[in-house]
Amino acid sequence: MVEIADLLAAGLLQSFEPLNFAMILAGCMAGLFIGAMPGLGSVNGVAILLPVTFLVPPTAAIIFLAALYYGAMYGGAISSITLGIPGASTAVATVFDGRPMAQKGKANQAMMAAAIASFIGGTISIILFTLFAPPLAEVALKFGPQEEFALMILAFATFIGLGGDDIPKTIFSILLGLVMAAVGFDIISGKPRLIFFDLVEFQRGIGFLVLAIGIYGIGEMLWTLEQTGGKVKLDYVKTTWAEFKKHLGQIKAYLPTTSLGSALGFFVGTLPAAGATPASLMAYGLAKTFSKDPDSFGKGNIAGVAAPEAANNAASTGSMLPMITLGIPGSPTTAILLGGMIIWGLRPGPLLFANNPDFVWGLIGSMYVANFVTVALNLALIPLFVRVLAMPFTILTPIIFILCFVGVFATTDRMFDVWLMLALGLGGYLLRKLNYPVAPAVLAIVLGPLAERSMRQSLIGSQGDVTTFISISEHPISLGCIVIAVMLMLYPVWSNYRRKLANRSTL
Amino acid sequence: MKQKILRPILAMTGALAMIIAAPAQAWEPKKPVEFIIMAGTGGGADQIARLLQGLIEKKGLSPRPFIPINKPGGSGAEALRYLQDKAGDDHVVMMTLNSFYTTPIIQPDLGVDPTGFTPIGLMAMDTFLLWVHTDRDDITDLDSYVKAVKSTGKSWKVGGTGSGQEDSVLTAMMEAEFGYNVTYIPFPGGGTVAKNLIGKQIDSTVNNPSEQMAFYQAGSSKPLVQFTGERMAAFPDVPTAKELGIGIEYYMQRSVNGPPGMSAGAAKFYRNLFQELFDSKEWQDFCTSDGLTCDTMIAGSDLGEFHATQYVAHEKLIEQVGASAITGE
Numbered sequence: 010m011v012e013i014a015d016l017l018a019a020g021l022l023q024s025f026e027p028l029n030f031a032m033i034l035a036g037c038m039a040g041l042f043i044g045a046m047p048g049l050g051s052v053n054g055v056a057i058l059l060p061v062t063f064l065v066p067p068t069a070a071i072i073f074l075a076a077l078y079y080g081a082m083y084g085g086a087i088s089s090i091t092l093g094i095p096g097a098s099t100a101v102a103t104v105f106d107g108r109p110m111a112q113k114g115k116a117n118q119a120m121m122a123a124a125i126a127s128f129i130g131g132t133i134s135i136i137l138f139t140l141f142a143p144p145l146a147e148v149a150l151k152f153g154p155q156e157e158f159a160l161m162i163l164a165f166a167t168f169i170g171l172g173g174d175d176i177p178k179t180i181f182s183i184l185l186g187l188v189m190a191a192v193g194f195d196i197i198s199g200k201p202r203l204i205f206f207d208l209v210e211f212q213r214g215i216g217f218l219v220l221a222i223g224i225y226g227i228g229e230m231l232w233t234l235e236q237t238g239g240k241v242k243l244d245y246v247k248t249t250w251a252e253f254k255k256h257l258g259q260i261k262a263y264l265p266t267t268s269l270g271s272a273l274g275f276f277v278g279t280l281p282a283a284g285a286t287p288a289s290l291m292a293y294g295l296a297k298t299f300s301k302d303p304d305s306f307g308k309g310n311i312a313g314v315a316a317p318e319a320a321n322n323a324a325s326t327g328s329m330l331p332m333i334t335l336g337i338p339g340s341p342t343t344a345i346l347l348g349g350m351i352i353w354g355l356r357p358g359p360l361l362f363a364n365n366p367d368f369v370w371g372l373i374g375s376m377y378v379a380n381f382v383t384v385a386l387n388l389a390l391i392p393l394f395v396r397v398l399a400m401p402f403t404i405l406t407p408i409i410f411i412l413c414f415v416g417v418f419a420t421t422d423r424m425f426d427v428w429l430m431l432a433l434g435l436g437g438y439l440l441r442k443l444n445y446p447v448a449p450a451v452l453a454i455v456l457g458p459l460a461e462r463s464m465r466q467s468l469i470g471s472q473g474d475v476t477t478f479i480s481i482s483e484h485p486i487s488l489g490c491i492v493i494a495v496m497l498m499l500y501p502v503w504s505n506y507r508r509k510l511a512n513r514s515t516l
Numbered sequence: 517m518k519q520k521i522l523r524p525i526l527a528m529t530g531a532l533a534m535i536i537a538a539p540a541q542a543w544e545p546k547k548p549v550e551f552i553i554m555a556g557t558g559g560g561a562d563q564i565a566r567l568l569q570g571l572i573e574k575k576g577l578s579p580r581p582f583i584p585i586n587k588p589g590g591s592g593a594e595a596l597r598y599l600q601d602k603a604g605d606d607h608v609v610m611m612t613l614n615s616f617y618t619t620p621i622i623q624p625d626l627g628v629d630p631t632g633f634t635p636i637g638l639m640a641m642d643t644f645l646l647w648v649h650t651d652r653d654d655i656t657d658l659d660s661y662v663k664a665v666k667s668t669g670k671s672w673k674v675g676g677t678g679s680g681q682e683d684s685v686l687t688a689m690m691e692a693e694f695g696y697n698v699t700y701i702p703f704p705g706g707g708t709v710a711k712n713l714i715g716k717q718i719d720s721t722v723n724n725p726s727e728q729m730a731f732y733q734a735g736s737s738k739p740l741v742q743f744t745g746e747r748m749a750a751f752p753d754v755p756t757a758k759e760l761g762i763g764i765e766y767y768m769q770r771s772v773n774g775p776p777g778m779s780a781g782a783a784k785f786y787r788n789l790f791q792e793l794f795d796s797k798e799w800q801d802f803c804t805s806d807g808l809t810c811d812t813m814i815a816g817s818d819l820g821e822f823h824a825t826q827y828v829a830h831e832k833l834i835e836q837v838g839a840s841a842i843t844g845e
Contacts, residue, residue: 056583057548060573153717154701197702199590199623199680212597214589335714336730337558337707344557345584348566352574352798358730422550462704469701470673470717 016366017139020374023367024072028065032073033375037383040080041390045088047222047416050097051081051325051342059349067353068371074349075329075372076379078342079131082285082322083383086123090116090314091397092409094226094416098455099285099321101221102293105448106306106313108229113309116395121256121388122311123318126267128384130319133268134275134326135376143362146334149279151486154466155478157280159490161460164287166494167294168449169501176501178445186453189215196462197469210425217286217454219417219426220433224447226413227434230406232441237402253388263315266296274320278327284340285324287459290452292320298497307448326376333361333369543781545580545607552610554595555677556588558707560642560724564770565611567802568639568793575796577789582609588704591678592619596628602775606782609636609774614682616769617823617830622680631827634774634783635819637790639799640808642768643748644686645739647721647728649713658741658760661720662694668719670697675709675718678702683709683722685830686743686766688837690722693762713737724768725750725807743767750807769826770808771819787815 023029043054055074062070085100090107103123110119137145169179192203193214204211270292277288296316297306306313328339329346336358338344350357355365362369397405417430437447471477479488551569555561562584569582587595592615602608610633620628648655655661665672676683679702687700701718703709706727713721713728714736721728725748731737739754743766747756757764772790774783793799794813803810814822 053583057581059570060581063570063574150711150715153712153715194590194593196589196704197679199593199619199678201590201593201626209597209601213594331711335711337711341557341586344562344586345566347558348563348570348584351563351567352570356730356733359734359736360730466701466703469699472671472699 013139016370017374019367020370020372021377022374023068023371024375024378029069029072029371029375030378032065032069033076033379033382036073036076037080037083037379037386040077040082041084041087041383041386043077044081044084044086044100045096045394047088047092047094047096047226047412047419049419050085050099051078052345054078054081055342055345059345062349063352067350067355068368070349070353071346071368071372072375072379074346075376076382078325078346079322079376079379080383080386082131082318082325083124083127083387085321086120086127086314086318087394088412090119090123091394092226092405092412093229094409094412095218095221098218098221099289099324100317101225101286101451102289102317102321102448103314104221104225105293105317106308106310108225109307109309110311110314111398112233115309116398117252117391118256118259118311119314120391120394121253122263122315124384124387124391125256125260126263126270126315126319127322127387128380129264129267130271130274130321130323131326131376131380131383133271133319134278134323135373135380137272137275138326138330138376139373142330142334145279145330149331149335152280153484154463154470155484155487156490157463158460158467159478159484159487159494160277160280161456161463163490163494163497164291164294164452164456165460166497167291167298168452169498175444175446179449182440182445182447182449183453186220186450187457189220189450190454190457191461196458197465208425210423215429215433215454216417216421216426217451218420219430220454221451222413222416223430223433224437224451226409226416227431228437228441228447230409231434231438234406259311263312266292266299266312266316267319269295269299270316270319271323274323275327277320278324278339279330280339284328284342285321287455288324288327289317289321290455292316293448294452298500307446329372329376332357333372334359336361543606543779543785545578545785547607548580549578549582550608551582551584552595552599552608553584553586554588554592554610554612554615555586555681556703556705556708557586558710558727559677559705560726560768561611561613561770562586562705562707563726564639564802568611568790568799571793571796571798572789575792577792586705588678590619590623591615591680591702593623593626593628596620596630597626599633599773599775600628604777604779605775606779609772609786612769612771612773613642614685614768614826614830615678615680616771616773617827618682618685618834619680621827621831621834630773631820631824632776633823634776634778635816635823636772636774636783636786637794637816638769638771638814638819638822639790639794640770640803640810642724642726642770643807643809644683644722644724644743644766644768645728645751645754646690646741646743647710647713647723647732647737647739648719649716650736650738651716655740658755658757658762661740662696665694665696665698665720670699672696672698672720673718674698674700675703675712675721676700677704677706677709682766682768685833685837686722686764689764689766689833692837693764710737729806748807749804767809769822771814771823773819783816791815 043049085097086103088096089100089103093108095101107119195202201212274288296312297303328343331337331339332343338347553565599610616630710727712718742754
């Protein structure tokens with residue numbers, strides 16, 4: 010413990026060296042803007058700016074890229090809230106409640122919640138990282154296909170679990186998402202499947218961002234237009250110091266879900282192959298399940314903004330853990346960081362902590378500092394960002410449409426996906442009109458492939474024996490997750506029953 | 517406030533304008549180059565591609581960045597199909613492995629002919645070793661390994677990167693050679709395979725050296741046999757299969773290729789670029805430490821001939837062990 014404190018102190022000192030501190034500032038700033046741009050996420054940002062890091066020593070380099078990764082997590086929320094288009098895949102869940110809040114004239118509240126929750130998420134996970142990196146790496150190793158699958162089931166359960174949403178409609182939405190996730194190459198045999206109309210383009214599958222931007226960008230716009238006939242007036246509130254102080258008083262309201270989201274995000278982040286996008290979606294589901302007022306989710310509940318934002322920041326820290334301790338990236342962005350480390354002459358893996366303590370602790374120290382820098386930067390810039398909403402709706406709408414096109418094309422580089430986005434947007438609009446929740450479909454298209462792969466791996470390994478998921482001797486973690494999942498799924502039935510009982514007694 | 521933000525943006529635009537204005541004579545990339553990796557993150561191909569990408573940036577070999585993109589779907593089918601559809605595009609190259617041959621052979625309906633791609637350069641020949649967890653005290657050499665597999669039977673789990681990938685071919689070759697049958701579990705990349713061996717979700721792997729190196733150095737995994745002609749410098753104490761009287765010698769090609777119909781100018785640019793990388797000290801050092809063979813770079817039409825020969829050899833190999841033994845159907 011004393012040893013950790015010493016190393017951490019050295020790491021913190023290191024991050025205050027002029028060059029390193031400048032790197033933190035530059036990284037956070039760049040990340041914020043990259044994250045806020047639809048179509049550009051931390052992956053592109055880190056890839057594009059990797060060359061910059063060859064000019065400085067490895068520690069400064071990783072500090073820069075990690076700060077950028079961080080900044081992008083904060084930044085993604087900006088366009089999710091103000092424009093209703095996810096700035097990055099990791100910020101999709103932020104749209105669910107962030108956008109409705111903005112429409113109610115509470116954009117700055119949502120942005121403050123996003124910034125503060127991100128800060129809490131980042132801080133909780135970096136503390137966990139500092140104290141428990143090696144034992145957590147052991148846990149990550151214990152996570153085989155069975156455990157991964159059980160975790161996915163848990164995620165689905167949180168979405169079905171309780172809420173004002175119609176349960177059959179939620180399940181329908183999940184299934185729709187799963188079907189779309191199945192399009193493309195079979196992940197085990199490599200054969201093409203579900204190729205609609207035999208279009209070769211479908212072999213590459215339906216991109217998750219294509220769906221998310223379609224539904225939330227296009228679909229949402231159409232819905233708003235229909236509802237208001239274009240005569241929408243967004244309330245634009247000046248952000249004042251007094252308001253910020255008032256907000257601080259409200260933190261209590263979303264602190265529990267934020268903490269939960271942080272812990273969950275960190276843990277999901279440490280699992281190789283998961284990353285921040287599933288983490289933020291799962292945190293959203295969990296926040297909703299445990300909320301006293303689940304009906305208000307999707308209509309502008311502040312906890313619905315805080316939970317996914319806390320989780321995606323926590324996950325970005327978490328995904329550094331397998332990268333550093335095992336040499337396996339926990340997210341697409343850390344995969345690129347890993348490449349950088351090899352060039353800087355480091356070999357990520359079990360020996361990095363022992364062989365390059367300066368590097369590892371410099372990085373850890375910088376994460377603490379980067380968190381403070383980003384939250385300060387973000388809060389300071391909120392007045393500027395919410396100004397977007399002061400624009401007349403007739404100007405804002407075309408801009409959003411254009412950003413949707415650009416965002417999709419920039420990510421996949423195919424016109425086909427742009428048309429697909431339009432079609433999915435239209436579909437999303439219809440679903441919305443028919444009162445189907447669309448968030449579960451988005452969740453399913455992200456988690457579907459992960460769930461499918463881990464399920465099939467498990468079943469291949471167990472020779473088709475389904476009980477492998479609930480074998481207490483071999484996969485206790487998996488059994489635990491599944492038990493909780495089943496309880497979550499049954500919870501709405503139970504609470505409905507209780508509500509009915511209560512109603513009857515009052516009658 | 518506004519000015520503070522505008523100023524760096526203006527500066528950046530200015531810098532950008534200067535880059536664009538630079539005169540270009542020979543062909544050069546005019547936009548970022550997609551560097552496709554036909555495998556998942558953390559695997560051998562991924563590590564190599566990301567190292568090369570970094571070296572390109574570090575040495576300033578390209579006026580536009582190379583952006584690595586993983587397309588691991590369907591044992592490389594996703595990546596192959598993608599490159600095929602990019603015919604004539606000068607801004608995409610792909611880091612390939614042996615599934616470059618095996619996947620199109622096993623899946624003829626994919627409609628991809630790898631010999632039609634634009635060959636650029638063979639960066640290295642990679643090697644395979646047989647790995648188990650160090651906790652398996654009962655397994656010390658190939659004999660005890662075969663004994664352990666046979667006594668466990670079908671529930672012995674071998675991890676790999678996908679049916680049709682080279683590790684599944686090698687696994688099928690071993691099954692035929694030793695007369696046992698194992699369960700082959702596909703993972704999204706060589707790095708994940710390595711991690712699952714250390715986490716004991718699987719019993720053995722045929723990872724490339726670079727994928728297991730960190731765990732090997734940490735004492736978590738041990739190699740039993742190498743499938744090379746001669747012992748590698750990185751593993752002087754590990755016997756080759758040939759020394760033990762087993763006729764399995766198998767390598768992995770690691771070449772860079774462009775889509776069909778790439779312009780001659782672009783192909784030349786990439787050929788020169790990868791030649792420079794190949795000759796660099798950093799690359800040669802990586803080859804030595806990770807057990808890759810990198811003597812001379814086979815490039816251009818020579819590489820095309822190499823692909824044609826390898827394609828035929830893999831067709832024969834797959835016929836021998838049977839496509840069904842590889843796909844597990």
